[in-house]
Amino acid sequence: MPEILILGASYTGIPAAHRFLRALPDHKVTLVNPSTDLYWNPAAPRAIAKDHAFSENNDGLFEPFLPAFDAYPKERFEFIQGTATALDPVAKTVTVLADREIVLNYDHLVITTGARTIGDTPFKQLGTTEETRKALAEYQQKIQAAKTIVLSGAGPTGVETTGEIATLFKGQGKKIYLLDPSEGPLPMLKESVREEARKQLESLGVTVLMKTSVTKEADGKLELSNGQVIEADLHIPTYGLIPNTKFVPKEMLDNTRSVKVDKHMRSIEYPNIWAAGDVASVKIKSLLSATPMLDAMTANFISVAQGGEVVKEYKDDMTPMVVPIGGGFAMGTGQMFGWRVLGLLVWLVKGRSYFIGKAKSTALAKEITGGKV
Numbered sequence: 001m002p003e004i005l006i007l008g009a010s011y012t013g014i015p016a017a018h019r020f021l022r023a024l025p026d027h028k029v030t031l032v033n034p035s036t037d038l039y040w041n042p043a044a045p046r047a048i049a050k051d052h053a054f055s056e057n058n059d060g061l062f063e064p065f066l067p068a069f070d071a072y073p074k075e076r077f078e079f080i081q082g083t084a085t086a087l088d089p090v091a092k093t094v095t096v097l098a099d100r101e102i103v104l105n106y107d108h109l110v111i112t113t114g115a116r117t118i119g120d121t122p123f124k125q126l127g128t129t130e131e132t133r134k135a136l137a138e139y140q141q142k143i144q145a146a147k148t149i150v151l152s153g154a155g156p157t158g159v160e161t162t163g164e165i166a167t168l169f170k171g172q173g174k175k176i177y178l179l180d181p182s183e184g185p186l187p188m189l190k191e192s193v194r195e196e197a198r199k200q201l202e203s204l205g206v207t208v209l210m211k212t213s214v215t216k217e218a219d220g221k222l223e224l225s226n227g228q229v230i231e232a233d234l235h236i237p238t239y240g241l242i243p244n245t246k247f248v249p250k251e252m253l254d255n256t257r258s259v260k261v262d263k264h265m266r267s268i269e270y271p272n273i274w275a276a277g278d279v280a281s282v283k284i285k286s287l288l289s290a291t292p293m294l295d296a297m298t299a300n301f302i303s304v305a306q307g308g309e310v311v312k313e314y315k316d317d318m319t320p321m322v323v324p325i326g327g328g329f330a331m332g333t334g335q336m337f338g339w340r341v342l343g344l345l346v347w348l349v350k351g352r353s354y355f356i357g358k359a360k361s362t363a364l365a366k367e368i369t370g371g372k373v
């Protein structure tokens with residue numbers, strides 16, 4: 001039976017496994033991931049600031065994905081809890097660190113190991129669920145205790161996390177800075193959206209320093225590019241994504257350490273290797289772009305595995321973006337099809353709950369963000 005090996009079980013790896021199991025009944029699928037839960041990380045900006053933000057112990061943040069695989073015969077699906085540590089694309093083997101080191105053979109490899117954030121903040125899954133929960137609890141305590149907090153990087157993660165902390169501790173004497181290396185928060189969006197984000201953050205008491213970044217950090221002191229020095233109890237970097245590709249040979253990676261793929265989501269070097277999601281060499285990395293990447297990758301993979309040709313191209317286009325700012329009524333902003341999104345809509349669709357009600361159905365592959373199962 002041909003072996004499909006999928007590395008990484010999250011927004012792309014889980015639905016890919018189900019699609020292959022349904023469409024290719026003569027193939028076996030092996031899925032490798034460090035945890036057995038999907039982490040609903042879009043809600044991380046609120047969860048990092050506050051325990052019980054969504055439910056007792058924030059349980060809805062972590063949803064088991066294995067039960068949905070009970071639907072397939074045992075000989076066709078295997079899950080290995082572990083981390084890929086080495087890939088040999090010529091020998092077609094992957095070394096995995098599970099409870100011991102094992103070497104897996106494959107016929108087809110799918111890399112969906114995503115990306116992590118700088119400083120290994122729990123904005124993404126950090127190994128097991130227990131490790132991610134522990135990191136969230138540590139951040140909650142540090143945020144609670146800190147008098148001065150600096151968040152550096154004013155993309156959506158920086159703006160959302162700053163908004164959550166500022167709303168939670170409004171009027172309690174915390175000094176909160178958001179450093180923005182560009183001309184204003186949310187540099188990928190239009191001017192009016194960025195201006196709105198800045199105004200809303202300032203209304204919550206945040207000091208937004210534009211065209212400013214950290215140049216040196218030592219002994220709790222942050223030296224900034226504008227010459228200012230801030231004594232910070234806590235610095236949270238919120239910029240940059242690092243693809244999880246340590247195990248991938250260098251020749252397969254681009255200069256951002258993403259897996260080089262063509263417009264069909266197939267490795268440039270090895271036709272039996274595919275990648276999708278945050279790990280792939282695309283410009284836009286989001287849940288909304290992961291879905292069309294997944295659609296192209298799985299359609300092409302299935303067609304090729306059935307002896308056909310690639311059938312679908314992925315277009316690396318800007319996706320809509322809604323950015324809650326603290327979750328208060330009508331707080332937040334965003335951009336959709338070139339238009340600024342009103343705070344009321346952002347609050348209604350995302351700010352109240354960060355879509356956490358979708359975590360379970362996503363883990364069980366009953367739903368895919370912005371697409372069809």
Ligand SMILES: Cc1cc2nc3c(=O)[nH]c(=O)nc-3n(C[C@H](O)[C@H](O)[C@H](O)COP(=O)(O)OP(=O)(O)OC[C@H]3O[C@@H](n4cnc5c(N)ncnc54)[C@H](O)[C@@H]3O)c2cc1C
Pocket residue numbers: 007008009010011012013032033034035041042043044045082083084085112113114115116117123124125126127157244247276277278279285286287288289290
């Ligand atoms: C704070 C935050 C909020 C966000 N909010 C939104 C939003 O509201 N809307 C939106 O569209 N996008 C959002 N995004 C982007 C979104 O989270 C990503 O695009 C999405 O997670 C990508 O999914 P993925 O399956 O490619 O990888 P990931 O979700 O990164 O998952 C990768 C999986 O692979 C596993 N893995 C890693 N290394 C290995 C290895 N060596 N071996 C085996 N398994 C491995 C990981 O543990 C993980 O389970 C947000 C991102 C952040 C950081």
